[in-house]
Amino acid sequence: MGLSEQKLVMDMAAWAGNVSSSVMIIFVNKVLMNATGYGFKYATTLCALHYMACTISIWITQAMGGVKKVTLPFTDLLLFTATANLSIVSLNLSLMINRVGFYQIAKLLIVPFVCLVERFWLQRHFSRPVIASILVVVAGVGIVTVTDLQVENNMLGLVVAGLSVVSSGMQQIFCRTMQQKHGLSSHELLSNTAPAQGWTLMLLGPFLDRYISAAWVFNYDWNVPALTFLALSCACAVGVNVSQFMCLGRFSAVSYQVLGHSKTMLVLLGGWAFLGDQINLKQLAGMALAVVGMVAYGVASNQYATLPHMLGSFGTAKKEEV
Structure with a gap:
């Protein structure tokens, strides 16, 4: 097997792992956090446990000699941690304050935001077919997710949603730029950021x-079934974070966002197959449109690929053999 074939296999494995773990964690968390499930309504604490689980998995890998120890410059680590934490908190608040339809619409804006940042900050150029395919995907996913969208006069919700778009887009860009600037693998970057975020x-x-739930997490009923789902959620989080860093190291942030909408389709299909959710003809049309856009994007991006010069203001990462 040649180098190009090996890269293709690794790219497909990274993407498949990210999609499957991302979809699975949604359904696990739905059971864990839903009032009709185990009622664990402490979203930020759950995110902290996810990153602590990732930290433990990285430490085990390092102890086995699979990953080198890496020391990132403190300013880089601080910048990434603050941005990533802001992304998590703002996304949770947006989902809590806004309707699900508006929350999904806001998330779709991450794609054009990342395009604008990569174009004007990282000097990346996009061809017209690439831009057109992105718009097709956004339109298709928008049709699927907001068929019942109702416009709300909620200034706080608008501000929080906008903050989630900016912070989430910047987090994904930082993943790629820091990996390429410092020559880090996904595990090496995660070994620094996961403990800090956790x-x-x-x-x-x-x-x-x-503040959000009016209850302390310390007062939660820690029973065995709930702890089992909590452990499963943390295991899925390890898969999500590792595969996400692998994808962002291999693909551009825009590619990650556009192709990532396949997760939305799988979540909708899973809800229809396992949770009894209904999918109407309008949603099916949106799914088909999004798939067409994803295929068109793949063709267009392969024909016109421009790798940007990454940020030069970061310091130099130091690697130490275990």
Whole structure:
């Protein structure tokens, strides 16, 4: 097998792992957090536990000699941690304050935001077919997810949703730029960012969850079935984070966002197949349109690929053999 074939296999494996783990964690968390399930309504604390699980998995891999120890410049680590934590908190708040339809519409805006940043900050150029295919995907997913969208006069919801778009887009761009600038693998970058995010969210989570849910996480009924689903959620989170860093290291942030809408389609199909959700003809048409857009994007991006010069303001990462 040649190098190009090996790269294709690894790319497909990274993408398949990211999609499957991302879809599975949604359904696991739905059971875990739903009032009719186990009622674990502490979203920020749950995110902290996810990152702590990732940290433990990275430490085990390092102890086995599978990953090198990496020391990122403190300013880089601080910038990434603050941006990633802001993304998580704002997304959770947006989902809580806004309707699901508006929350999904806001998330779709991450794609054009990332395009604008890569175009004007990282000097990346996109061909007209690429831009057109992105618009087709956004239109298709928009039809699927917001068929019942109702316009709300909610200024706080608008501000939080806008903050989630900016922070989420910047987090994905930082993943790629830091990996390429410092020559890091996905595991090496994650070995620095996961502990920082885990500890900061662990300190912030209980207080934020107390404000949002009016209850302390310490008072939760820690029964065995709930702990089982919590452990399964953390295991899925490890898969999501590792595969996400692998994808963002291999693909551009725009590619990750556009192709990532396949997760939305799988979630809708899973809800229809396992949870009794209804899918109407308008949603089916939107799904078909999004798939066409994804195929068109793949063709267009392969024909016209421009790799940007990454940020030069970051320091140099130091690697130490285990």
